[in-house]
Amino acid sequence: MRHLISMLLQNEAGALARVAGLFASRGYNIESLTVAATHDVEASRLTLVVFGDDAVVEQIIKQTAKLVDVIEIAEITLREHVERELLVTHVEAGAAAVDACLAQFGGRLLQRAGNQSVAEFTGRAEEVDSFLDALRLVGNIVDHARSGIAAIERPIAMA
Structure with missing residues (x-):
């Protein structure tokens, strides 16, 4: 588990x-x-x-x-919590294809030179995996760095 x-x-x-x-x-x-x-x-x-x-x-x-x-x-596995992971990736692909992935997933372009883009995405680990899979469909992942999971318990709702 x-x-x-x-x-x-x-x-x-x-x-x-x-x-x-x-x-x-x-x-x-x-x-x-x-x-x-x-x-x-x-x-x-x-x-x-x-x-x-x-x-x-x-x-x-x-x-x-x-x-x-x-x-x-x-x-905190079974407690109410929020968890996120940061991905910074260097992808070689057409600008329009990368921009479409960024728009679909809510990522952000950090830098672009020709068909080389550096982008960031923040989400749950599964969402980061899906974003990388989408980028692989449109181009070549040259490199990427993942932060690891940061998590914090959600505040208890006041009655």
């Missing part, structure tokens, strides 16, 4: 390595990892995705919560 885990870490050297090391020591490959400072410069938000057995991942989360650098940790 896919597990989406969100945590706040102290924003200091070695914190990320300790968390990643704990997952690696249990034999779990981290499929996606995104980390950046939050509005509080002393804390970083880390979002990671792993696939694995529910009970084992739950145990790893409990062990991760005990690390000195971890301020807060939660599996």
Whole structure:
């Protein structure tokens, strides 16, 4: 099963390595990892995705919560949340074809020179995959970079 885990870490050297090391020591490959400072410069938000057995991942989360650098940790897979991934891609294709893909998916052109375009797209991982598939149908993907998933819980609606 896919597990989406969100945590706040102290924003200091070695914190990320300790968390990643704990997952690696249990034999779990981290499929996606995104980390950046939050509005509080002393804390970083880390979002990671792993696939694995529910009970084992739950145990790893409990062990991760005990690390000195971890301020807060939660599996948000089944909670109301928003997740997005950023794609920046260099595609070789006709301008009209690229523009049609951008319009269809809501992407944005960053740069163009002849039949070379650099574009960005933000969406759920499946949407990023679909956007790349659409671009492959009209041209050649020269290169691309994906950010990994960033996620946050949705606010609870007030009654």
